[in-house]
Amino acid sequence: MLKRMLSGLGVAVAVIGAVALTLVLPWMIIGALVMLLGLWLALTRMGRLSGSVTASGMATLPQRWGGASVVIVGIAGVVGVLVALLAMASGYQATFQATGSADRAIVLRSGAISESSSNLDQASVMLIGQKPQVAHDASGAPLISPEVVVAASLSKKGSGRDGSVTIRGVGARVWAVRSGVKLIAGRRFTPGMRELDAGRGAVREFRHTSIGSSVTINGQPWKVVGEFAHAGAHDSELWGDVNMVATAFHRGASVQSVTVRLTGAQAIGAFKAALASDPRLKVQAQTTRAYYAKQSKSMTRVIRVLATVVGAIMAIGAMAGALNSMYAAVAARTREVATLRAIGFRGGVVVFSILAETLLLALGGGIVGAVVAWVLFHHFTASTMGPNFSAVVFQFRVTPTLIGKGLKWALAIGFVGGLFPALRAARMPVTDGLREL
Amino acid sequence: MKYLHLVWAALRRRKVRTGLTLLSIVVAFLLFGLLESVNSVFGEAGHTVGSAHRLITISRTGLFTPMPISLEAQIRAVPGVEAVTGYTFFGGSYQNPKQVIGSMFAVGRNFFSLYPELKVAPAALRQFDATQTGAIVGAALAQRYHWKVGEQIPIKAMIYPRKGGSYTWTFDLVGIYHARSPFEEQDFLLRLRYFNEAAAFGNNRVGLFVEKIGNPQGASGVAAAIDALSNNSGHETKTQSDSAFAVDFLSQFVDIGLIMHAIMGAVFFTLMLLTGNTMAQAVRERTGELAVLKTLGFTNGTVLSLVLAESVLLVVLGGALGLGAAALAVHLLQHQIGAALPMMPVGGAIWLRGGTLMLLIGLLVGALPARRGMRLRIVDALAGR
Numbered sequence: 169m170l171k172r173m174l175s176g177l178g179v180a181v182a183v184i185g186a187v188a189l190t191l192v193l194p195w196m197i198i199g200a201l202v203m204l205l206g207l208w209l210a211l212t213r214m215g216r217l218s219g220s221v222t223a224s225g226m227a228t229l230p231q232r233w234g235g236a237s238v239v240i241v242g243i244a245g246v247v248g249v250l251v252a253l254l255a256m257a258s259g260y261q262a263t264f265q266a267t268g269s270a271d272r273a274i275v276l277r278s279g280a281i282s283e284s285s286s287n288l289d290q291a292s293v294m295l296i297g298q299k300p301q302v303a304h305d306a307s308g309a310p311l312i313s314p315e316v317v318v319a320a321s322l323s324k325k326g327s328g329r330d331g332s333v334t335i336r337g338v339g340a341r342v343w344a345v346r347s348g349v350k351l352i353a354g355r356r357f358t359p360g361m362r363e364l365d366a367g368r369g370a371v372r373e374f375r376h377t378s379i380g381s382s383v384t385i386n387g388q389p390w391k392v393v394g395e396f397a398h399a400g401a402h403d404s405e406l407w408g409d410v411n412m413v414a415t416a417f418h419r420g421a422s423v424q425s426v427t428v429r430l431t432g433a434q435a436i437g438a439f440k441a442a443l444a445s446d447p448r449l450k451v452q453a454q455t456t457r458a459y460y461a462k463q464s465k466s467m468t469r470v471i472r473v474l475a476t477v478v479g480a481i482m483a484i485g486a487m488a489g490a491l492n493s494m495y496a497a498v499a500a501r502t503r504e505v506a507t508l509r510a511i512g513f514r515g516g517v518v519v520f521s522i523l524a525e526t527l528l529l530a531l532g533g534g535i536v537g538a539v540v541a542w543v544l545f546h547h548f549t550a551s552t553m554g555p556n557f558s559a560v561v562f563q564f565r566v567t568p569t570l571i572g573k574g575l576k577w578a579l580a581i582g583f584v585g586g587l588f589p590a591l592r593a594a595r596m597p598v599t600d601g602l603r604e605l
Numbered sequence: 606m607k608y609l610h611l612v613w614a615a616l617r618r619r620k621v622r623t624g625l626t627l628l629s630i631v632v633a634f635l636l637f638g639l640l641e642s643v644n645s646v647f648g649e650a651g652h653t654v655g656s657a658h659r660l661i662t663i664s665r666t667g668l669f670t671p672m673p674i675s676l677e678a679q680i681r682a683v684p685g686v687e688a689v690t691g692y693t694f695f696g697g698s699y700q701n702p703k704q705v706i707g708s709m710f711a712v713g714r715n716f717f718s719l720y721p722e723l724k725v726a727p728a729a730l731r732q733f734d735a736t737q738t739g740a741i742v743g744a745a746l747a748q749r750y751h752w753k754v755g756e757q758i759p760i761k762a763m764i765y766p767r768k769g770g771s772y773t774w775t776f777d778l779v780g781i782y783h784a785r786s787p788f789e790e791q792d793f794l795l796r797l798r799y800f801n802e803a804a805a806f807g808n809n810r811v812g813l814f815v816e817k818i819g820n821p822q823g824a825s826g827v828a829a830a831i832d833a834l835s836n837n838s839g840h841e842t843k844t845q846s847d848s849a850f851a852v853d854f855l856s857q858f859v860d861i862g863l864i865m866h867a868i869m870g871a872v873f874f875t876l877m878l879l880t881g882n883t884m885a886q887a888v889r890e891r892t893g894e895l896a897v898l899k900t901l902g903f904t905n906g907t908v909l910s911l912v913l914a915e916s917v918l919l920v921v922l923g924g925a926l927g928l929g930a931a932a933l934a935v936h937l938l939q940h941q942i943g944a945a946l947p948m949m950p951v952g953g954a955i956w957l958r959g960g961t962l963m964l965l966i967g968l969l970v971g972a973l974p975a976r977r978g979m980r981l982r983i984v985d986a987l988a989g990r
Contacts, residue, residue, distance in 0.1 A: 234882045234885060234886075235882060237878065237882075238875075238878055238879050238882050241874070241875055241878055242629075242875045242878075242879065245871040245872065245874070245875045248871060249867075249868050249871055252867075253864075256864075279702065279761065279772060280763070281698075281702055281705070281763070284763075284764070285696065285763035285764050287764075318666075318670070319670075320666050320670075321665065321666065321843070330843075385666055386664075386665070386666050386670075386839055386840065386841065387837060387838065387839060387841055417666070417670060418670075418671065418810075420806070478636065478868060481632055481635060481636050481639075482632070482636065482871075482872060482875075484628065484629075484632045485628070485629040485632035485633055485872070485875065485876070485879075486629075486875065488625040488626070488628040488629040488632070488879075489625075489629050489875070489879040491625050492622055492625045492626060492629075492879070492882075492883060493882070495621065495622065495625075496622075496886055
């Protein structure tokens, strides 16, 4: 009795340890382990025996496709949902990461957590531009872009329903400040005119944003004169002259933020210190990389937690399904297993063969799930409400890392689902097994 | 009903298998309950007690673009409008910049009469009218920061400085309101009059108007009349029903519904396959027993319904446990971790949908095995053919 309890405890510890190990271990080590296993199968007597028993077991799979498909589909479901949700989080994060860079700084009022909660007067903008860490163009003008961000309602292309688009009022030198933004058609807006350049993502999402059309904002027409592309969040924005946008939205003379191009990435420390030591300024600076990473953090975390919780709940279901199927498979093969044991095969060989079969099925399910997620969701374009209460267009990204993570989950589920039925098969008294019909 | 013990015995025949199948059904319906709880925040948004009688007016330019408060008097004069109030988004943080109070609004004095679903004591309301720096907050928000009525609460404003340049506003908490779910008890409401007097900018402009209308059937006409007031001015408006406004606002976060339904689809497809497989196994194993039942005089119809009853019982049992677990989980999450979670309590509507789904799945997965049981020929079955 005590022995049985102890061995039960041992199995439980082994299961938890193996699952934790699978989820934590990098693929390099898992690959090495698989190689070792392959060598063992090919080179040792025990290994060759295990291999042939596994193969003969797998040969009966077509007769119990019902059970096998439960394992595969169940695990495919878990992996598919997990990978799709994680792809959404990583796509969102990547969009914001691509928006920032290390040698651009954004200056906000001190205490403000985002552009929409910040405001700076014209005097501050001047002072910020005079700091020595700010880069200058050929004509000697400081590379700064005073900006305001407002949201406007435009009707969406698909549904016709109103959605919010970010209109960013930018300084005349913004093209040099944010050099990641490339004009792909048309021309730049003329300062002092009601003209806009539209991001590619915004053009795809909203009506009346292609070159030549005009967008009506507060009863006044704004002409779209150019289209630009950007790898990050600016792709979903419309850009116009900062003074014109501020006037149209009753913002007065103040702006919300100033983005500056620094002389180099190492200048940020000195720039921060220069701003802090100026008694006329109440502002704070950070690199745009740090700023945009912060803006996407909470949303990314929410999606990741959601993915893990939903995935874990589904994994329990898939595990129950796998256990059920494998118990049934073991029951169906009772006589076969007992015969093997009677002619001298060890219990370990039986455990190995059933475990290996379940892991292979699980891996198959994981691959199916990952492929489905990849086909349906890779580069799937979605839009969501960004930090400025307006649309951010982003693409799901099904990366190899995410697929790897999904496959690890699949293997962990398969391991638990196969281990207990395998142990039952190995522990069954041979005489009982042989009598079974 | 008299065969219940027979169905029950069939389920207990293989305890491990029944238990595992039950577990996966429980899990599927747990997930169903949780996702529906999130989904109904979106589905039921705007479908509250007063909502049919409510219109929302925002700037045509976009949400949070301020409109002049003078519009309020004009809107009040529109036929069909019974009451109107303007309010504006304030926004601030408490104690440290991380503790953002997301839904903070400066509201007019009759705000609560337009939102009858927010319950507040009349005495607190009088106090709110009489105190310049008064504030009323939702019960869940007050609980989160341990605020008591009578307390002074310093708030660091996100956007608006006071005249003189300070961003710190101090409010006197005069009352606490209650709503249907903790999710709706997150608002921090201050007086629009105080805001207009004390703010350095943004005064006398509001972000939204809410109108109460007498007759919901006439809503579109009233909305058009309100928008006509500002036609061709620099501040055109867009008026829509409360629910349309909520749908517009929420649909801007990724298409939540689509993703939820995709997940549920994956879960239930797996569940059907799993339960169906279990039932098929169960019937195949019991071929002999079913034949004996038929020999004893059970009709084909009875055998059919016995097997169907077994699968329905299994799914309903697991489903009820799962939905119960979901209800408990939502309750615990909201009261222990954060009431700000966008979740509605698992209520009657979700139970009804869940129950229908249970019956449907039970019948569907039982159908094939049951037909097999019904068509069984006694002689063949007893002979083991």
